Amino acid sequence: MEKHKQILSRLLMIVWVPILVVTMIINLVIPDKELSTIENRSLQTFPSITMDSILDGSFEKELDTWFSDQFVGRNTFIHLKYIMNRLTGNKKIDDVYIAKSGLMEEAVEANGNQLNRNLNAINQFVSLYPDLNAEFLLVPNAISVQEDKLPSFVSGNLQNEQMDMVYNTLNSEIKKIDVRNTLKEHADEYLYYKTDHHWTSLAAFYTFSDFSKQNGLGNTKKSDYDIYTVSTHFKGTLSNKTGSVGLKDTIEIYVPENNSDYIYTNPSKSIKSRSLYSYQGLTSKDPYTVFLSGNSAYSKLEMNNDSNRRLIVFKDSYANAFIPFLVPYYRTITIIDPRYYFEDISKVMVKECITDVLFLYNTNTFVLDTSLADVLGG
Amino acid sequence: MTFNNVFFIFLFLPVVLFFNFIIKNKILKNLFLVLFSFLFYAWGNPSTLVLLILYILFNYFTGLEIDNSEGKQRTITFVIGISVQVLVLFLYKYIKLLFPFLSVELNVPVGLSFFTFSCLSYLIDVYTKKSRAQSNLLHLSLYISFFGKISMGPIVQYNQMEKELEHHPFQIQLFCDGIKLFCIGLCKKAILADSLSIVHTNLSASSSVLGSWLFAISYMLQIYFDFSGYSDMAIGIANMFGFHFNKNFDHPYNALSIQDFWRRWHISLSRWFRDYIYIPLGGNRVSNGKYIRNIFVVWFLTGLWHGANWTFIIWGLYFGCLLLLEKYVLKDLLEKCPRFICHIYTWILVLISWVFFMSPNLTQAFGVLGKMIGINASLYDMNALFYLRSSVVLILIGIVFSFPVYEKLESYVLGRWKQKASIALTIVYVVVFLISISYVISNTFQSFLYFAF
Amino acid sequence: MNRYKAGQLFCIICIAVFMLFQFKQPSDSKKNFEDVVQKTIEKIDVSQFEQQDNLAMKRFLSLNPEEYENIIYYKDIDALKSREFVIVKFKNSKQASYFKLNIENRIENQINVFDGYAQDQADLLKEAVIDIQSNYALYVVLENAKEVDNAFLLAL
Numbered sequence: 001m002e003k004h005k006q007i008l009s010r011l012l013m014i015v016w017v018p019i020l021v022v023t024m025i026i027n028l029v030i031p032d033k034e035l036s037t038i039e040n041r042s043l044q045t046f047p048s049i050t051m052d053s054i055l056d057g058s059f060e061k062e063l064d065t066w067f068s069d070q071f072v073g074r075n076t077f078i079h080l081k082y083i084m085n086r087l088t089g090n091k092k093i094d095d096v097y098i099a100k101s102g103l104m105e106e107a108v109e110a111n112g113n114q115l116n117r118n119l120n121a122i123n124q125f126v127s128l129y130p131d132l133n134a135e136f137l138l139v140p141n142a143i144s145v146q147e148d149k150l151p152s153f154v155s156g157n158l159q160n161e162q163m164d165m166v167y168n169t170l171n172s173e174i175k176k177i178d179v180r181n182t183l184k185e186h187a188d189e190y191l192y193y194k195t196d197h198h199w200t201s202l203a204a205f206y207t208f209s210d211f212s213k214q215n216g217l218g219n220t221k222k223s224d225y226d227i228y229t230v231s232t233h234f235k236g237t238l239s240n241k242t243g244s245v246g247l248k249d250t251i252e253i254y255v256p257e258n259n260s261d262y263i264y265t266n267p268s269k270s271i272k273s274r275s276l277y278s279y280q281g282l283t284s285k286d287p288y289t290v291f292l293s294g295n296s297a298y299s300k301l302e303m304n305n306d307s308n309r310r311l312i313v314f315k316d317s318y319a320n321a322f323i324p325f326l327v328p329y330y331r332t333i334t335i336i337d338p339r340y341y342f343e344d345i346s347k348v349m350v351k352e353c354i355t356d357v358l359f360l361y362n363t364n365t366f367v368l369d370t371s372l373a374d375v376l377g378g
Numbered sequence: 379m380t381f382n383n384v385f386f387i388f389l390f391l392p393v394v395l396f397f398n399f400i401i402k403n404k405i406l407k408n409l410f411l412v413l414f415s416f417l418f419y420a421w422g423n424p425s426t427l428v429l430l431i432l433y434i435l436f437n438y439f440t441g442l443e444i445d446n447s448e449g450k451q452r453t454i455t456f457v458i459g460i461s462v463q464v465l466v467l468f469l470y471k472y473i474k475l476l477f478p479f480l481s482v483e484l485n486v487p488v489g490l491s492f493f494t495f496s497c498l499s500y501l502i503d504v505y506t507k508k509s510r511a512q513s514n515l516l517h518l519s520l521y522i523s524f525f526g527k528i529s530m531g532p533i534v535q536y537n538q539m540e541k542e543l544e545h546h547p548f549q550i551q552l553f554c555d556g557i558k559l560f561c562i563g564l565c566k567k568a569i570l571a572d573s574l575s576i577v578h579t580n581l582s583a584s585s586s587v588l589g590s591w592l593f594a595i596s597y598m599l600q601i602y603f604d605f606s607g608y609s610d611m612a613i614g615i616a617n618m619f620g621f622h623f624n625k626n627f628d629h630p631y632n633a634l635s636i637q638d639f640w641r642r643w644h645i646s647l648s649r650w651f652r653d654y655i656y657i658p659l660g661g662n663r664v665s666n667g668k669y670i671r672n673i674f675v676v677w678f679l680t681g682l683w684h685g686a687n688w689t690f691i692i693w694g695l696y697f698g699c700l701l702l703l704e705k706y707v708l709k710d711l712l713e714k715c716p717r718f719i720c721h722i723y724t725w726i727l728v729l730i731s732w733v734f735f736m737s738p739n740l741t742q743a744f745g746v747l748g749k750m751i752g753i754n755a756s757l758y759d760m761n762a763l764f765y766l767r768s769s770v771v772l773i774l775i776g777i778v779f780s781f782p783v784y785e786k787l788e789s790y791v792l793g794r795w796k797q798k799a800s801i802a803l804t805i806v807y808v809v810v811f812l813i814s815i816s817y818v819i820s821n822t823f824q825s826f827l828y829f830a831f
Numbered sequence: 832m833n834r835y836k837a838g839q840l841f842c843i844i845c846i847a848v849f850m851l852f853q854f855k856q857p858s859d860s861k862k863n864f865e866d867v868v869q870k871t872i873e874k875i876d877v878s879q880f881e882q883q884d885n886l887a888m889k890r891f892l893s894l895n896p897e898e899y900e901n902i903i904y905y906k907d908i909d910a911l912k913s914r915e916f917v918i919v920k921f922k923n924s925k926q927a928s929y930f931k932l933n934i935e936n937r938i939e940n941q942i943n944v945f946d947g948y949a950q951d952q953a954d955l956l957k958e959a960v961i962d963i964q965s966n967y968a969l970y971v972v973l974e975n976a977k978e979v980d981n982a983f984l985l986a987l
Contacts (some may be wrong), residue, residue: 004792004793004796004797004799004800005788005789005792006551006554007797007800008558008788008792008799008800008803008804009551009554009555009557009558010550010551010554011800011801011804012554012557012558012561012804012807012808013553013554013557015804015808016557016561016807016808016811017392017557019808019811020387020388020391020392021392023388024388024389024392024393027388027389028389041946041950042950042954052977054424055424055425057422057423057424060421060422061422063385064383064385064422067384067385067388067389068383068384068385068819071384071388071819074819076816077812077815077816077819077820078816078819078820080812080813080816081816081817081819081820081821084569084813084816084817088573088771088772088775089767089768089769089770089771089772090573090768090769090772091764091767091768092764092768151764151767151768152763152764152767153760153761153763153764153767154760154764155760243820268910268911294948295948297910297911339944340910340911340944341910342910370940374890428849429846429849432842432845432846432849433846435838435842436839436842436843436846438838439835439836439837439838439839439841439842440835440839442835443833443835443836443839446833446835455836455839458839458843459839462843462846466846466850469850469854484853484854485853
């Protein structure tokens with residue numbers, strides 16, 4: 001038995017040393033990759049050698065990161081770790097739950113100060129424009145809608161409480177659109193991406209049905225839309241965070257049959273187009289940016305219909321999938337993402353003759369947002 | 379640089395092994411080893427290398443002067459040697475304990491506590507004539523700076539490594555055993571310790587009995603796998619270079635008493651305190667009064683060594699008291715008790731000690747202990763239940779492997795299926811090694827717990 | 832004194848000097864604020880930046896400019912770029928840690944905004960320099976941040 005113990009060690013050495021040497025050689029020989037598709041971030045390339053950076057330790061740190069980022073088979077190893085997590089019954093990686101239907105982000109704790117600041121700013125802003133039709137739509141995340149898919153002992157209660165608080169704090173002039181019940185009715189359907197923190201166009205559709213009813217725009221049916229599948233292997237942000245294996249998503253777009261012609265202008269991305277969908281976005285590392293080419297400070301849709309309503313939307317990325325549903329019902333839609341917007345919004349309100357304002361956020365982003373109040377002038 | 383890092387495993391280590399293997403000249407071999415150790419140490423923080431080199435020179439001159447003089451001169455030289463290094467250690471680590479208002483941002487050299495104790499071991503061994511002063515600067519440098527043990531031990535006494543410094547030839551079986559040990563250590567650290575640390579961190583805000591027990595137990599397992607894992611890697615590396623290091627952990631949670639526990643936990647540290655403080659003070663060959671004093675001095679220092687915080691000091695003194703209790707009161711009781719009761723007795727007491735060790739201050743420590751017995755706490759909370767479910771497999775694996783289960787299993791399998799078993803187990807080791815690498819790669823922010831020492 | 836004793840003494844002196852350096856804290860600079868700013872921004876093409884007012888400092892950096900003896904804040908004219916820099920002279924050294932904390936928060940928020948959308952801007956933020964030198968401090972997000980930092984240190 002002692003002899004076999006020794007044989008075991010020797011066999012291990014015979015395999016291990018070559019693994020070490022071969023891996024080292026391969027790592028030094030293969031060229032650097034700049035981007036990681038599964039992690040959605042840039043990878044460290046070989047750092048520049050300067051006396052300064054060696055002495056303060058930054059060169060060594062970067063060299064370390066370089067070796068690790070450029071490690072051969074890095075993606076495979078990340079997927080392996082994910083599988084190990086699954087095998088040991090681990091149900092949470094970083095802040096992402098491994099639910100029965102896919103990956104779900106946890107409900108985040110609100111930044112109390114900022115949240116109050118934002119809510120006050122919204123109230124104040126709306127009171128500045130008494131003729132304005134103001135609406136507020138807070139979209140719940142998967143964690144509070146698809147609770148029966150969650151692992152045991154996790155609940156979306158935190159979100160429900162947060163949303164209740166938000167709706168109660170807003171003034172009565174602001175029309176509140178609460179889609180929680182509607183979405184919960186359809187909880188078994190494909191409402192949220194399995195690998196991304198965004199909602200699907202189906203969920204946006206159900207939400208729009210509520211919006212439509214509340215705004216007197218009539219009942220909507222799926223048959224009112226042409227539904228196109230634009231991607232069948234979308235792997236989103238949650239897949240990037242966890243290195244998940246075996247999960248992918250489909251992206252659909254809902255084009256209203258009674259759609260208006262429009263021109264979509266996005267100055268920061270130099271876009272002037274007849275379509276708010278971006279093929280470039282679809283084929284980029286974040287296919288969700290097929291909607292409106294992602295987030296920009298300011299963009300505008302000008303329709304060729306005879307509506308006399310001009311809408312401004314203050315939003316986060318969830319609204320990108322929702323805005324296509326709004327197109328037939330407004331003359332213009334001005335889209336502001338407060339995280340990037342630093343101009344004077346009051347000028348826009350006047351210049352574009354705004355008649356309606358819509359605040360559209362998802363709960364996890366809204367409770368941590370630090371930009372809205374500043375943009376509204378709060 | 380640390381061991382659980384792909385740059386170290388797949389670049390630094392193979393390069394150093396290569397040089398060690400092809401250089402046959404003993405002096406040149408050691409020179410390369412020392413230079414690589416310096417590189418390892420300076421990595422990321424080059425200025426601390428200056429201190430390390432100064433220490434080597436200082437101990438070199440001091441040691442030779444001690445050997446060269448007699449009587450009062452000898453003692454004075456020795457005392458100066460000890461004092462300077464203890465003072466530096468004190469200034470870096472403990473100044474805040476005495477002068478909390480000092481807002482100094484200090485760059486504490488990595489492994490200061492470890493290599494200071496190595497240097498003190500050298501001086502004391504020379505002074506007590508256990509060893510001759512090392513006249514070869516290269517050899518002394520190797521002893522102090524060897525990258526296998528400089529940042530986190532084990533604290534190898536000079537007299538134990540002395541003979542191998544000049545001549546540590548390649549021995550194939552030792553080399554292979556070193557690789558095996560290294561893989562085991564990496565698995566303990568990368569897979570078990572790091573995963574447990576995530577569970578532990580997520581339970582810190584827990585307000586329930588269940589939550590606080592999980593909080594404590596996950597730490598108890600985490601620190602064992604973290605520290606013993608690193609020690610395994612260190613000893614494994616030393617083996618690869620032809621050095622024999624003693625084991626630093628011997629399944630401490632298999633202990634039957636607190637005394638037994640300390641024969642199994644961080645063995646090199648407790649031996650250091652025993653050989654260099656306890657025995658010189660008289661050990662247990664003195665009057666009862668002095669013996670109790672000796673115990674308290676040693677355990678006060680053991681606690682203090684871990685950090686400048688009252689929690690560590692209480693942790694040390696707590697064990698001091700328990701050891702006295704076991705010697706004077708519980709001795710017969712423990713001998714008569716069934717093994718299982720002894721185990722539970724040890725686990726509970728050790729668990730309590732870890733609560734002090736892991737808490738940032740005494741208030742929080744007592745808070746956690748209180749919650750564990752239901753004071754100010756609900757029976758369970760959602761978060762605790764979630765983590766219980768999520769980590770139950772991990773914790774069970776941790777508990778099982780803290781006993782000598784694996785070694786016995788491996789022996790049995792090898793004995794039964796011989797050749798086939800060797801091959802199968804080799805594959806197991808390689809697979810586990812690759813899984814460990816996947817954990818290391820996916821993870822850039824889990825540093826070693828004992829790194830702060 | 833034999834050579835071993837000499838060696839021992841030499842080492843003690845070196846160790847003492849080394850420790851002194853470790854414990855030495857940067858001392859106040861007596862230089863004029865305008866001069867410091869002038870020398871620091873020599874390497875920067877200021878035409879691409881816009882000096883920000885008090886409101887902007889409160890809004891973006893969560894800092895109250897009234898609290899400091901002197902502070903200037905420049906941001907890139909292009910809203911989609913993360914480049915910016917701040918030079919501040921403290922009234923007392925206790926303000927340093929608060930300043931550092933707020934700037935670190937600013938960097939984190941900015942990284943969240945730019946990560947995934949404009950990766951190169953996010954990378955610039957990750958290389959940002961915060962340098963606190965007793966009564967002066969510098970925060971810079973620029974491609975040549977280190978150069979600006981060096982100029983800053985020389986200016987003091």
